[in-house]
Amino acid sequence: xxxxxxxxxxxxxxxxxxxxxxxxxxxxxxxxxxxxxxxxxxxxxxxxxxxxxxxxxxxxxxxxxxxxxxxxxxxxxxxxxxxxxxxxxxxxxxxxxxxxxxxxxxxxxxxxxxxxxxxxx
Numbered sequence: 001x002x003x004x005x006x007x008x009x010x011x012x013x014x015x016x017x018x019x020x021x022x023x024x025x026x027x028x029x030x031x032x033x034x035x036x037x038x039x040x041x042x043x044x045x046x047x048x049x050x051x052x053x054x055x056x057x058x059x060x061x062x063x064x065x066x067x068x069x070x071x072x073x074x075x076x077x078x079x080x081x082x083x084x085x086x087x088x089x090x091x092x093x094x095x096x097x098x099x100x101x102x103x104x105x106x107x108x109x110x111x112x113x114x115x116x117x118x119x120x121x
Contacts, residue, residue, distance in 0.1 A: 001073075002063035002119045005110070009043040010057040010100055012089060013050040020047045029091045029098075040091055040100070057089065058106035061098045063121065073097065077113065084112045 008027070015021060015037050021030060028041040039047070043055055062073060074097050078088055081101070086109050089100040101109045110120050 001117075002121050003060045003110070003113060004063050004121050006059040006061065006098075009055070009103070010059055011039075011041055011043045011046045011053060011055045012057060012100070013039050013041075013046060013053040015039055015047055015050055020049045022047070029093075040089070056103045057100045058103050059098055059100040060110070060120075062096045074099075077118075080112060080116050081109055084108070086112070 006027075018030070018032070018037060021028065021039055021041075022045060025041065025045040028039060028045065031038040039050075040057075046053065046055075062077075074090060074092070077097075077099060078090065081088055081099075086101055086105045091098045091100070114120050
């Protein structure tokens, strides 16, 4: 399985309103519940107004389109990283999954996954 590195720094934050987010940028995830509005975006695209913010994330995605019948892909990746004391922040889209790790753990995470047979591109 191929994992593609994202070449930019990422930020995880909370905002008061969707209107605080620039929806024209090329990469972001928004999650809205009755409790909060969360945003993952390129650090350079972070909104000026955030209620909480955590910089210093890097990420990779599982290459290709994952069929919904596939079971355990994210679980296996997160398990390998957990065994190596690397925490994650996972986000899923219709097509695939993205895994974010703190910047200081990024190269080690890729190395561990490579040793487990994943191809890093």
